[in-house]
Amino acid sequence: MFRVARLIAAKDLRIELRSRVVTNQVLPFAAIVMVMFAFALDTDEVIERVAPGLVWLATLFSLLILVQRSFAIETADGATDAMRAAGVDLAGIFLGKSMALAAQLAVLELVLLTTAVVLYGAELRAGGVVLLVTTFVAATCGLALVGTLYGGLAAGVRGRETLLPLLLLPVVAPVLIGATRATEAALGTRGAVVSDGWPWLGLLAVFAALFGVGGTLAFGPLIEE
Amino acid sequence: METVVHLSNAVAVMGQFPVLAGADLTVSRGEIVLLQGPNGAGKTSLLRLCAGLLPLARGHAIVLGCDLATNREAVRKRVGILGHANGLYADLTVTENVRFWGATVGASFAEADAAMDRMGVGQRLAKVPVGKLSAGQKRRTALACLVARRAELWLLDEPHAGLDAVGRDELDTTLREATAAGATIIVASHELERAGALATRLVEVVGGQVREQLSTETSPMTAPKIEGEPGDVVGE
Numbered sequence: 023m024f025r026v027a028r029l030i031a032a033k034d035l036r037i038e039l040r041s042r043v044v045t046n047q048v049l050p051f052a053a054i055v056m057v058m059f060a061f062a063l064d065t066d067e068v069i070e071r072v073a074p075g076l077v078w079l080a081t082l083f084s085l086l087i088l089v090q091r092s093f094a095i096e097t098a099d100g101a102t103d104a105m106r107a108a109g110v111d112l113a114g115i116f117l118g119k120s121m122a123l124a125a126q127l128a129v130l131e132l133v134l135l136t137t138a139v140v141l142y143g144a145e146l147r148a149g150g151v152v153l154l155v156t157t158f159v160a161a162t163c164g165l166a167l168v169g170t171l172y173g174g175l176a177a178g179v180r181g182r183e184t185l186l187p188l189l190l191l192p193v194v195a196p197v198l199i200g201a202t203r204a205t206e207a208a209l210g211t212r213g214a215v216v217s218d219g220w221p222w223l224g225l226l227a228v229f230a231a232l233f234g235v236g237g238t239l240a241f242g243p244l245i246e247e
Numbered sequence: 248m249e250t251v252v253h254l255s256n257a258v259a260v261m262g263q264f265p266v267l268a269g270a271d272l273t274v275s276r277g278e279i280v281l282l283q284g285p286n287g288a289g290k291t292s293l294l295r296l297c298a299g300l301l302p303l304a305r306g307h308a309i310v311l312g313c314d315l316a317t318n319r320e321a322v323r324k325r326v327g328i329l330g331h332a333n334g335l336y337a338d339l340t341v342t343e344n345v346r347f348w349g350a351t352v353g354a355s356f357a358e359a360d361a362a363m364d365r366m367g368v369g370q371r372l373a374k375v376p377v378g379k380l381s382a383g384q385k386r387r388t389a390l391a392c393l394v395a396r397r398a399e400l401w402l403l404d405e406p407h408a409g410l411d412a413v414g415r416d417e418l419d420t421t422l423r424e425a426t427a428a429g430a431t432i433i434v435a436s437h438e439l440e441r442a443g444a445l446a447t448r449l450v451e452v453v454g455g456q457v458r459e460q461l462s463t464e465t466s467p468m469t470a471p472k473i474e475g476e477p478g479d480v481v482g483e
Contacts, residue, residue: 101336
């Protein structure tokens with residue numbers, strides 16, 4: 023399973039490096055979303071207060087594009103069916119695609135956090151670095167796993183472009199809430215202290231673990247159906 | 248000769264609809280069997296059953312020694328099925344595609360490269376992104392993936408569709424070479440003259456059943472076998 027996962031992740035990342043969809047389309051889209059939020063909110067005080075939430079909201083919007091793209095390369099010439107027909111371990115495909123998606127999300131989040139610091143005046147504090155990093159790792163894993171599971175579910179369905187946001191956004195609401203609160207604690211937004219963030223990090227870890235195990239077990243039967 | 252496929256009164260159902268209604272078929276190693284019949288006759292379903300993609304509802308089905316009634320997943324790694332889609336990644340080169348599919352069954356890079364050479368997509372085409380290949384070259388690349396995957400039974404659904412005359416000749420040459428190397432091939436096609444010239448046996452599928460089996464010597468098809476060399480032109 024892990025050999026297949028490494029194979030799939032390497033293949034997905036190689037395709038991304040070759041096609042540059044993340045760098046040429048997803049990153050600019052996420053940056054535009056951040057700038058538009060800045061225009062819409064306009065007040066420095068408000069922007070600084072909502073900066074963590076906007077980072078994660080922009081991440082979720084970009085996640086939808088990344089997931090669609092991740093499965094578009096599989097369905098364009100029937101590769102998903104070919105893998106199923108070739109008896110490739112479907113749990114390995116799930117983990118591999120999740121790993122590739124997580125790597126792309128990590129790059130995206132780094133850019134978004136930098137944008138928040140530059141545009142919104144969010145401040146990084148030394149005391150919150152560990153919480154910030156672990157929050158980003160846990161939230162990224164959770165988003166990648168749930169995105170891959172629902173992306174696979176929607177991939178073979180007519181109208182998948184509109185179906186995916188409908189399915190995915192409600193499910194990732196706990197990540198949006200948990201990651202936003204934990205990031206606020208790490209950055210000290212609205213007077214939050216670092217210790218406020220750990221319970222939210224726990225929520226993110228449980229979410230990632232649930233979808234990691236559940237997705238590994240469910241992805242195969244979902245694709246087979 | 249070793250039996251590769253043995254179907255006896257095989258029944259397969261999709262939803263409520265029986266797509267195979269008691270099919271009987273035996274295929275030996277090294278044969279090229281052409282399935283012919285009207286649309287909806289069950290040709291593709293027969294291929295998908297043999298590939299372990301369609302569950303067997305009733306009857307007996309043994310493919311490459313695997314009983315499809317009890318463990319149809321087991322046969323998948325040893326069978327290659329190619330439909331209208333090639334299962335290739337447009338952004339990856341020919342080499343990267345073939346090596347990827349080979350690696351799914353643990354094949355080495357050397358094995359994948361040998362498969363590319365055998366299918367005529369090594370050398371100049373090796374570093375070309377699949378998205379820039381002609382339809383025939385893509386088809387040959389997909390077949391190279393089957394070789395790299397060490398598929399023993401090739402199940403091809405309308406393999407000549409979308410190919411020009413040169414691409415068709417190349418494909419026929421490829422398939423003959425594959426059987427010479429030990430593969431067994433079942434082809435579903437409407438292009439009877441073309442595929443009939445290639446086949447060693449013709450099987451008529453009607454209403455989900457195998458109606459008639461003819462050797463190519465007794466069939467009405469008289470088209471000569473066409474030989475050709477793989478081309479090396481890049482681009483549509």
